[in-house]
Amino acid sequence: MRILMIGPDAKAKGGIATVIRNFKTYFHAENQEIHYLTTWKEGSFLTRMKTTVQSILQIRKIIRRDKIDIVHVHMAQQGSFFRKALLIWRAKKECQVVLHMHASQFDVFYQKSNPMIQKYIRWILNKTDKVVVLSDEWANFYNRLTHVPVTVIENAVSMPAQNTYDSTSKNIVMFGRIGERKGSYDVLNIAKALQTKFPDVRILLYGDGEIDAVTDIIKTNELDNVILGGWIEAEAKEQILREAVLHILPSYHEGLPMAILETMAHGIPNLSTYVGGIPQAIQDGANGILIDAGDTVQLEAEISQFLNKKELRERYSQAAFSTIQKRFAMEPYQQKWEELYTNMMH
Numbered sequence: 001m002r003i004l005m006i007g008p009d010a011k012a013k014g015g016i017a018t019v020i021r022n023f024k025t026y027f028h029a030e031n032q033e034i035h036y037l038t039t040w041k042e043g044s045f046l047t048r049m050k051t052t053v054q055s056i057l058q059i060r061k062i063i064r065r066d067k068i069d070i071v072h073v074h075m076a077q078q079g080s081f082f083r084k085a086l087l088i089w090r091a092k093k094e095c096q097v098v099l100h101m102h103a104s105q106f107d108v109f110y111q112k113s114n115p116m117i118q119k120y121i122r123w124i125l126n127k128t129d130k131v132v133v134l135s136d137e138w139a140n141f142y143n144r145l146t147h148v149p150v151t152v153i154e155n156a157v158s159m160p161a162q163n164t165y166d167s168t169s170k171n172i173v174m175f176g177r178i179g180e181r182k183g184s185y186d187v188l189n190i191a192k193a194l195q196t197k198f199p200d201v202r203i204l205l206y207g208d209g210e211i212d213a214v215t216d217i218i219k220t221n222e223l224d225n226v227i228l229g230g231w232i233e234a235e236a237k238e239q240i241l242r243e244a245v246l247h248i249l250p251s252y253h254e255g256l257p258m259a260i261l262e263t264m265a266h267g268i269p270n271l272s273t274y275v276g277g278i279p280q281a282i283q284d285g286a287n288g289i290l291i292d293a294g295d296t297v298q299l300e301a302e303i304s305q306f307l308n309k310k311e312l313r314e315r316y317s318q319a320a321f322s323t324i325q326k327r328f329a330m331e332p333y334q335q336k337w338e339e340l341y342t343n344m345m346h
Contacts, residue, residue, distance in 0.1 A: 003072050015259075039087065068095050085124045132153050157329075164242055167245065257278070272288070273290060
């Protein structure tokens with residue numbers, strides 16, 4: 001069986017690129033072979049447009065030439081939806097299509113679209129043979145838009161051989177696009193208070209996004225404990241993970257963030273929110289901390305308690321590592337996809 005996987009370049013930034021990179025690295029099935037078609041590359045507007053247009057023009061030829069049985073489309077919201085919609089429409093005439101939804105705000109995107117676009121969204125979803133989502137919450141949402149079967153397959157990450165967590169570390173880290181959706185400004189709002197209570201603790205924000213606005217806030221409020229680390233490549237991330245005491249992601253909208261799974265796989269406890277698929281990975285008070293999105297009082301209180309209790313840090317670390325080992329490791333993830341592809345052909 002031959003599968004054509006469609007999505008951004010595996011070297012690009014973001015969660016979808018990480019998922020594709022993991023497929024390229026770890027997916028090995030006896031009777032299934034995955035080919036890849038890149039629809040988006042980092043670079044100038046011209047580079048991005050050229051990559052998209054080429055993928056749309058070439059897809060049918062590739063499906064026929066490589067005798068593709070299933071097209072596996074990775075999709076988010078807005079531009080990603082409109083690009084992939086054209087590819088789904090062209091691919092569907094040739095073979096089966098599985099739509100893998102990663103969008104963190106597809107509900108907002110759908111609700112804010114005019115009735116014609118909403119109709120088009122439903123039409124595209126209904127053209128696929130299978131929709132795969134990251135959590136039960138998202139399954140409930142897509143089931144209201146389409147009659148196509150919706151399946152939950154949570155994201156997965158590779159596991160280090162052992163838990164290398166250092167409970168004495170002084171680095172709080174945050175990975176992902178810097179901006180309002182990820183709760184970056186909520187972290188800045190409490191940074192001064194944390195600076196007073198824990199002068200030796202640093203908050204390191206890694207990612208791209210609203211860098212200028214955040215830099216201004218850091219300077220204006222003299223937040224000496226907040227450091228912008230830029231976008232980190234996979235190779236450089238290992239050292240950062242070894243030196244992190246806590247990963248925070250107080251997001252307002254999410255799918256199931258790879259950053260949470262990656263940090264938990266390294267035994268790093270997480271503080272996040274009750275949104276998207278996050279509660280499927282983090283159980284409050286067991287392997288990490290969950291708060292209500294936007295609650296900065298709770299955010300500050302929970303971080304303070306966490307930093308004050310070494311025993312709590314170590315307990316969460318072991319439980320986080322164990323959670324990934326049991327539920328989000330690569331092997332069971334691959335098996336789920338193997339089964340899904342096989343069932344689609346029967």
